[in-house]
Amino acid sequence: MKCLPENLNRDLCIMSFRGARATRNLNDGGFLKISPFGRNDKIGCCAKVSNRDHDFQRSQRFSETGIALILVLWVVTILAVAVLSFSLTTRSEARAMLAYKEGMENKFLAEAGLRRAILELFYRKNNPQQQVLREGFEIFQCDGRPYTGELGDGRYRIRIEDESGKINLNGLTDANGVVLKNLLMNRGVADDEVNVIVDSILDWRDRDNIHRLSGAEDDYYQSLPRPYRAKNADFETLDELFRVRGLTAEILLGTGEQKGILPCLTIYSKSDKINLNTAPPEVLKAIPGISGEIIERILQYRDLKPEEKVQLISGWLGPDLNVIAAYVTDAESNVYSIDAIGYKGNEKRRYAIQAVVMVEGAQKYRFLSHKSPSLSES
Numbered sequence: 001m002k003c004l005p006e007n008l009n010r011d012l013c014i015m016s017f018r019g020a021r022a023t024r025n026l027n028d029g030g031f032l033k034i035s036p037f038g039r040n041d042k043i044g045c046c047a048k049v050s051n052r053d054h055d056f057q058r059s060q061r062f063s064e065t066g067i068a069l070i071l072v073l074w075v076v077t078i079l080a081v082a083v084l085s086f087s088l089t090t091r092s093e094a095r096a097m098l099a100y101k102e103g104m105e106n107k108f109l110a111e112a113g114l115r116r117a118i119l120e121l122f123y124r125k126n127n128p129q130q131q132v133l134r135e136g137f138e139i140f141q142c143d144g145r146p147y148t149g150e151l152g153d154g155r156y157r158i159r160i161e162d163e164s165g166k167i168n169l170n171g172l173t174d175a176n177g178v179v180l181k182n183l184l185m186n187r188g189v190a191d192d193e194v195n196v197i198v199d200s201i202l203d204w205r206d207r208d209n210i211h212r213l214s215g216a217e218d219d220y221y222q223s224l225p226r227p228y229r230a231k232n233a234d235f236e237t238l239d240e241l242f243r244v245r246g247l248t249a250e251i252l253l254g255t256g257e258q259k260g261i262l263p264c265l266t267i268y269s270k271s272d273k274i275n276l277n278t279a280p281p282e283v284l285k286a287i288p289g290i291s292g293e294i295i296e297r298i299l300q301y302r303d304l305k306p307e308e309k310v311q312l313i314s315g316w317l318g319p320d321l322n323v324i325a326a327y328v329t330d331a332e333s334n335v336y337s338i339d340a341i342g343y344k345g346n347e348k349r350r351y352a353i354q355a356v357v358m359v360e361g362a363q364k365y366r367f368l369s370h371k372s373p374s375l376s377e378s
């Protein structure tokens, strides 16, 4: 230790601390980094400041330790955030992959159900007069009743509807339009709206541009914010109905518990009459003059076993048929709509397919439409 030279400020000591040089002002206890002196290693420290130096060294050591600790904490925090983010990403991807796998399984189950329905249609066509059937070989009914099947640990449910049991839009006339009017009124549509809808559907199809009393032709559709023209030709898809005056999504698709009318309509039937063997109850109820008792007898007939159906439905109904004869038939078409859903475990996460199939021979068919996935509620 050596005192500072006289020509230097006595209050200023030079300290050598862990190889670094600094000056310290003893009056205020502050630090000034690096001294102006050239060779501090030859200058000792005053005895009276040695304890302060020791405190200063210890304080600086603690300060460095604190900085290191903060850095370590920051590194640990960043690593923790990175690991958490990676974990969440991996978890989300795993869930998405499982959902995709389940969706694909459900899709193929629905496809299996669709193919089963087509095979059942062939079986039905090839065995029209079969009276006695072994258990498990029953002919599928085409009135929309559900059938189920299993495949591995999955299941499918199918519904087949003969298009001749629905109201044929392309066979609609001013005379038989009353069936559609009744269907709309049974669904709670107001009378004036019913007239607008039925007249507008007839105007949409007919070739002229003269609208009926409550109908609509070009003059109406051209006045809309996004104008278009009446088709003046047959319907090619049921989706065209959304462009016809008066028809709304609520009426066509339903709302909540109230079903829409779309499942009761078709563009594929070759007849303008309703097939009593396959019409859904909603369409039967819309037939003018039909009573609840007649509907009940029709449904009873459908549930008879093959060997019990010794007569056609016309004979089964007897004189009651005269009341509704103008609107009904017992002739089946060769066009069927099929709803197929596939599911495993939780039926809420199901996959639905909706198709319209034309059977053209013993083992020949073609799709008229195929929606996969569909919004079917079957």
Ligand SMILES: [Ca+2]
Binding pocket: 202, 203, 204, 205, 206, 207, 208, 209, 210, 217, 230, 232
């Ligand atoms: Ca027209």
